[in-house]
Amino acid sequence: MKDLYLLFSNYLSSDEIIDDATKIDSLLRDKRGRFYGRADIVLQPSSVESVKIIVKLCNQYAISITPQGGNTGLCGGAVPDGGVLLSMSRLNRIIKISPDDNSITVEAGATLYQVQQAALAVDRFFPLSLASEGSCQIGGNIACNAGGINVLRYGTMRALVLGLEVVLPDGSVVSHLSPLYKNTTGLDIQQLFIGSEGTLGVITAATLKLFNQPLETQTLWAACNNIEQCIELFHFLQKQSSGSLKSFELIGKNALLISLNDLQQKSPIEDDENNWHILCELEKYISIDSLPESLYKNGFRNIIFAQNDTQSKQWWRLRENISEAQKRYGVSIKHDIALPIGNLSDFISENSRHLQDLYPEIQLVVFGHLGDGSLHYNVFLQDMLDDRVYQHEDAINQLVYQDVFVHQGTCAAEHGIGLLKRNWLGNMKTSQELSLMCAIKQQLDPKNIMNPNKVYP
Numbered sequence: 001m002k003d004l005y006l007l008f009s010n011y012l013s014s015d016e017i018i019d020d021a022t023k024i025d026s027l028l029r030d031k032r033g034r035f036y037g038r039a040d041i042v043l044q045p046s047s048v049e050s051v052k053i054i055v056k057l058c059n060q061y062a063i064s065i066t067p068q069g070g071n072t073g074l075c076g077g078a079v080p081d082g083g084v085l086l087s088m089s090r091l092n093r094i095i096k097i098s099p100d101d102n103s104i105t106v107e108a109g110a111t112l113y114q115v116q117q118a119a120l121a122v123d124r125f126f127p128l129s130l131a132s133e134g135s136c137q138i139g140g141n142i143a144c145n146a147g148g149i150n151v152l153r154y155g156t157m158r159a160l161v162l163g164l165e166v167v168l169p170d171g172s173v174v175s176h177l178s179p180l181y182k183n184t185t186g187l188d189i190q191q192l193f194i195g196s197e198g199t200l201g202v203i204t205a206a207t208l209k210l211f212n213q214p215l216e217t218q219t220l221w222a223a224c225n226n227i228e229q230c231i232e233l234f235h236f237l238q239k240q241s242s243g244s245l246k247s248f249e250l251i252g253k254n255a256l257l258i259s260l261n262d263l264q265q266k267s268p269i270e271d272d273e274n275n276w277h278i279l280c281e282l283e284k285y286i287s288i289d290s291l292p293e294s295l296y297k298n299g300f301r302n303i304i305f306a307q308n309d310t311q312s313k314q315w316w317r318l319r320e321n322i323s324e325a326q327k328r329y330g331v332s333i334k335h336d337i338a339l340p341i342g343n344l345s346d347f348i349s350e351n352s353r354h355l356q357d358l359y360p361e362i363q364l365v366v367f368g369h370l371g372d373g374s375l376h377y378n379v380f381l382q383d384m385l386d387d388r389v390y391q392h393e394d395a396i397n398q399l400v401y402q403d404v405f406v407h408q409g410t411c412a413a414e415h416g417i418g419l420l421k422r423n424w425l426g427n428m429k430t431s432q433e434l435s436l437m438c439a440i441k442q443q444l445d446p447k448n449i450m451n452p453n454k455v456y457p
């Protein structure tokens with residue numbers, strides 16, 4: 001630590017080296033408290049120049065670097081195992097916002113909320129939206145190819161990035177912060193870094209797409225008996241709304257109960273018969289005015305429309321509170337899975353049976369972004385609501401992931417691989433794809449200094 005302090009203090013200002021033990025402790029711990037890392041030094045650069053210097057020195061002395069954004073990732077990807085922990089929080093400026101080009105250029109440490117607000121201030125909309133948006137950073141969102149509630153209409157982060165600036169493992173910079181929406185000039189290099197989880201370089205800035213603010217939005221709450229009914233409603237709404245369906249969120253009965261109890265609220269539709277609830281949002285077009293009647297005529301019941309913004313916000317609060325409410329309820333084995341929409345129903349019924357065979361006391365908490373096929377699929381054992389449940393993690397993961405793969409799904413829908421799912425990567429990529437990934441990593445980072453021991457099996 002002392003040697004590294006001497007090395008870096010020659011080049012960085014004192015406020016770029018963190019020495020506050022409490023702060024360091026919080027940066028070493030991941031959001032879920034599942035991983036606690038160690039770092040030889042914690043650096044917080046305030047300019048791209050400083051990032052370049054840090055990476056160059058790390059390359060020269062073969063010191064590992066773990067980039068860290070808001071530290072809200074749920075797979076241990078930002079937890080260091082020695083070397084430099086590189087906190088990006090100070091690189092948080094909005095560089096340029098251009099409503100004419102529908103683009104915004106920001107430093108990578110800007111929080112997602114900061115970007116949403118900057119867009120709003122010029123009457124534009126940045127559509128990425130996650131429950132962690134107050135703390136997660138654009139660099140982290142890009143490094144994990146974040147998803148969230150509006151993927152259905154606007155795509156994942158991959159579809160929202162126009163240009164990137166990245167400091168490569170040798171300390172050189174590749175910068176193409178262009179607001180061009182079209183640019184067909186050979187390989188799209190920047191796509192390599194989206195979803196690379198800090199293993200190929202440090203993202204320092206990005207140019208992102210902006211959209212017009214939707215004129216008005218309409219929020220719906222529906223209660224359904226089974227997943228098939230939810231999917232039927234999904235396809236109906238998608239057709240009726242000519243692509244203006246923005247989010248379509250599934251909330252299982254257990255997930256809803258946990259959130260309702262936590263917030264001391266009543267369910268928007270009180271009906272014990274229904275195991276599944278849907279919360280969705282449409283951007284308003286004229287055709288939506290006839291939607292209630294059209295839903296009724298087509299046999300869809302138990303659907304209510306939010307009467308005003310306050311009610312809509314109250315419903316979304318129920319959805320967004322699920323993660324925090326679960327934390328207060330107990331410890332679970334969490335899964336971030338995605339399946340083809342047509343396979344969701346079979347997967348849930350088969351897998352809950354398989355889990356119940358082994359663990360009769362199981363409580364499944366299922367919720368997530370049904371519209372794009374991704375679910376948070378969390379397994380509680382009712383007599384083990386604390387860390388003891390982790391003794392069963394491997395067995396539960398085996399059962400869940402085996403069924404996920406049988407139904408052509410993935411066990412890393414939107415949170416990435418990090419430390420947590422490295423051993424499963426081979427189930428989701430072909431050996432040719434894995435070889436290509438390793439060859440690219442080797443080419444860009446031959447000394448393996450960038451976030452070592454993450455992602456790659």
Ligand SMILES: Cc1cc2nc3c(=O)[nH]c(=O)nc-3n(C[C@H](O)[C@H](O)[C@H](O)COP(=O)(O)OP(=O)(O)OC[C@H]3O[C@@H](n4cnc5c(N)ncnc54)[C@H](O)[C@@H]3O)c2cc1C
Pocket residue numbers: 031066067068069070071072073074076077078088108109129130131132135136137138139140141142143144145146147148149197198199201202203204323324414415418451454
């Ligand atoms: C309550 C809650 C809800 C969530 N909901 C969603 C959701 O709906 N959808 C979703 O996709 N995710 C969700 N997440 C997960 C998480 O918020 C996202 O993955 C987010 O994109 C991570 O951003 P971060 O800045 O916190 O990254 P970190 O956790 O700091 O880092 C994540 C990874 O990115 C790398 N990294 C970070 N910054 C950089 C950089 N500048 N350059 C290179 N690599 C970098 C790190 O090394 C690490 O591997 C949720 C998390 C929480 C706690």
